Amino acid sequence: MALFADRADAGRDLAVHLDGWRDTDAVVVGIARGGVIVAAAVAAELELPLTAVAVRKLGMPGHEEVALGAIAEGVRIVDERILRRAGVDNAELAQIEKRERAVLARRQALIPAATPALQGRSVLLIDDGIATGATARAAARGIRVSKPATVILAVPVAPADWHPDETAAVDQYICAHPVDQLWAVGASYDDFTQTTDDDIARLLGTTGS
Template sequence: MALFADRRAAGRVLAAHLEPWRGTDAVVLGIARGGVVVAAEVAGALGLELDAVVVRKLGAAGQEEFAVGAIAEGVRIVTADAVRWAGMTEHDVERVESTERDELRRRTDAYGTGRATLAGRTAIVVDDGVATGASAVAACRALRRHEPSRIVLAVPVAPERWMPPADAADEYVCPHREADFWAVGQFYDAFTQTSDEEVVALLRQRHDLLG
């Protein structure tokens, strides 16, 4: 049996480890798409504002699930070792990035992100898990530009030895740090793709609830 039944269950587990921020002015930001489902549970449990941050993974040619990097608003991360392992050229990476930048813009427009004011507040960045860490780091660095007082990266599961770089997150919360790790989905009984419609609905529900 997996650690979590689904992303909502993972969110409830993660919320229990984020109790110090209950009722504060912290903002929970889910990494779209799947991270928003986890983040919605965290925000609901702790009575916090919810928003999303859009990140696009740069997938290896023919192995899209393997990230050679990630992009977010004003951020580009490319891991040279991963590019070499994937046998990609710089031109290959640029071609993938061009496609993903179009999708980044589309999703940002579709979700209506950026509603929450981050300046001077704690930003709790939530995803459904970390594999290579490229997406999580890109999200945190993108949000750093909005001058939050503190960035907390919170995920339910990640590789045992992984840690975010200091310039990305001020604090890292992860209840399950696993030695035997090959993909985030292995820790979920249900890990279906989250739709754009579900992301929009979760953001709207939380926004309407808080008025």
């Protein structure tokens, strides 16, 4: 049996673990795409403003679910160990990154310009789960540019032995359900339907700032 019915259900579950930020100046930031649905549920439960950060995984050719690294605006993270193991050379990586930068730009355009200010505030950075952590690290480093007071990375599910390293730009990490053997984030959900750009636009367009 899966832990969650869908991403909204996971967000409501995660909100219980984040109740200490209710009635504060915190801002909920969803990692686009899938993290935005989880974040929207958290924001609704805690009555906090919502925005998003665009991140793209650099997927291994033929096995795109395996992250070679990740990119955000002004951020590039590459796992050299996985890169060597996959046999991906610099030219191939450059082609992957070029393609994902184009998608990143489209995702960034979905985030309204008039988003809640992050400077000096607590940021609850939300994703639908963690596999390698590459996208979470890229998102946190991208958020740091806005000079928040603290960055709290919070996810519904992650490997029990995963923790942000010193390069992750995370002040606090919260996982509602650490799992000893997490083969895929989607296995924790009954419904892990791919989040669309229209979903993101709708959620960000109807949430107050």
